[in-house]
Amino acid sequence: MAEPSTLDPAIAARLKHDEHGLVCAVVQEDRTGEVLMVGWMDDEALARTLSSGRVTFWSRSRQEYWRKGDTSGHSQHVRRVQLDCDGDALLVRVHQVGAACHTGARTCFEAGGDLPVVVGAAPEGEPAGEGPAAGEPAGNGPGAAS
Numbered sequence: 762m763a764e765p766s767t768l769d770p771a772i773a774a775r776l777k778h779d780e781h782g783l784v785c786a787v788v789q790e791d792r793t794g795e796v797l798m799v800g801w802m803d804d805e806a807l808a809r810t811l812s813s814g815r816v817t818f819w820s821r822s823r824q825e826y827w828r829k830g831d832t833s834g835h836s837q838h839v840r841r842v843q844l845d846c847d848g849d850a851l852l853v854r855v856h857q858v859g860a861a862c863h864t865g866a867r868t869c870f871e872a873g874g875d876l877p878v879v880v881g882a883a884p885e886g887e888p889a890g891e892g893p894a895a896g897e898p899a900g901n902g903p904g905a906a907s
């Protein structure tokens with residue numbers, strides 16, 4: 762940060778910055794839920810993202826602001842921005858134009874590919890990937906009796 766940030770101080774106060782003044786931003790395609798990429802924002806990059814409709818990052822390697830798509834044409838149009846529970850990560854939901862990854866892959870994770878894993882399984886009776894069903898109090902679902 763070269764310049765003073767224009768971020769709302771009330772929002773800035775909720776962020777837990779790393780030692781470089783940055784917060785991790787996970788970018789997700791709003792229409793499909795695909796996780797597209799991860800970047801870094803300082804307060805000013807977040808202010809620009811919140812106020813311009815376009816996603817802006819801080820480039821750690823180039824030490825400059827970087828508005829996604831300005832050189833590639835693969836722009837990201839902001840739909841929603843959320844802060845996580847402890848303030849150290851942002852979830853930015855966008856409409857992505859073209860490829861999110863600089864390699865030309867749709868997502869950075871598609872570009873990086875799978876690592877070998879031992880596949881785990883939830884305990885019997887736990888619906889995978891879901892919380893309690895709507896209207897059902899937490900802890901009262903199947904499997905809670907044991």
Ligand SMILES: [Zn+2]
Pocket residue numbers: 798861862863864868869872
């Ligand atoms: Zn990438």
